[in-house]
Amino acid sequence: MENIVLYAIGGSAPSRAVLLTLKALNVPFEYKMLNLLAGENRTPEYLAINPHGTVPTLVDNGEIFTDSHAITTYLVDKYGSDDSLYPKDLVQRAKVNQFLFYEATVVFDRTFIHISKAVFNNNNVIPWAKIDAIYKVYDSLEGFLKVHPYVTGEQLTVADFSLVATITTLFTYAELDAGKYPKIAEWVKRLEALPYYAEANGVGLQQYKDIVKSIGFRILR
Ligand SMILES: N[C@@H](CCC(=O)N[C@@H](CS)C(=O)NCC(=O)O)C(=O)O
Structure with missing residues (x-):
């Protein structure tokens, strides 16, 4: 199993921003698709991970991130082969x-x-x-x-x-x-x-x- 788990759904724009970043960086991850229409983001299990009940949520080695902007910038800082997608300047x-x-x-x-x-x-x-x-x-x-x-x-x-x-x-x-x-x-x-x-x-x-x-x-x- 990968260290990175992404809870998301393709229909969600912020989830797709994270998918674009993961693909751009070529970082392997486990994709846990959540059906929002079926309320899968409101289960006690998911709310324990993200009390806001939104997607995306990214878990990296046990650290939880619940906002796409924080996730994409973190991913580039941690896994980018260079800083072009999130410059250090x-x-x-x-x-x-x-x-x-x-x-x-x-x-x-x-x-x-x-x-x-x-x-x-x-x-x-x-x-x-x-x-x-x-x-x-x-x-x-x-x-x-x-x-x-x-x-x-x-x-x-x-x-x-x-x-x-x-x-x-x-x-x-x-x-x-x-x-x-x-x-x-x-x-x-x-x-x-x-x-x-x-x-x-x-x-x-x-x-x-x-x-x-x-x-x-x-x-x-
Ligand atoms: N600021 C958050 C917004 C996340 C968000 O609102 N996601 C929507 C889907 S596009 C969601 O999960 N909605 C379900 C809900 O609010 O119950 C981010 O950028 O990650």
Whole structure:
């Protein structure tokens, strides 16, 4: 058995950010898939590991980590053959942290989680304001990508993994207009070209989209 155990599910964007990192680093791990729809994240056993009941959770040699941003940065620090995905340079590291917090506090928290939770709880009429919040995110991300190929600059980092997992999931609710957001469209293509992208983000993303399609949703203007 591997030392690293990942509790996750492909449909979850933060889980996919961790999968992208593990695949990029080529680190072996045991994948424990949790079916959130069946409440497998609310069992006493899982809550004993992660009292918040969320995925992903990563256990490395008995140490437990319950947030994707903390997990991806830890993995690069511990298992990276170099620091390119999470630079040790103070300025570059601060920029990566900045975009990890942007993903956590703006992209995920102001848009995705509220829409997704509602849809998965049979409340599938989405007020326009919530969709508009997604377009505001696209506006800011387009601005951040104006001069660089990746969010922090010239180099791919875990901030790109974190953001691409959530942004591509938001496409489910607010399709990206490549004419209006060319930099985001190019950035997504750049990430899709990574050899591990399809396995780490593509498959789970499609699973998420299929579930939402089967539930259906309507936007209330
Ligand atoms: N900040 C956390 C967010 C984790 C999170 O909210 N995951 C969702 C799935 S995308 C979840 O587990 N939801 C189940 C629940 O809240 O009960 C991270 O980045 O790891």
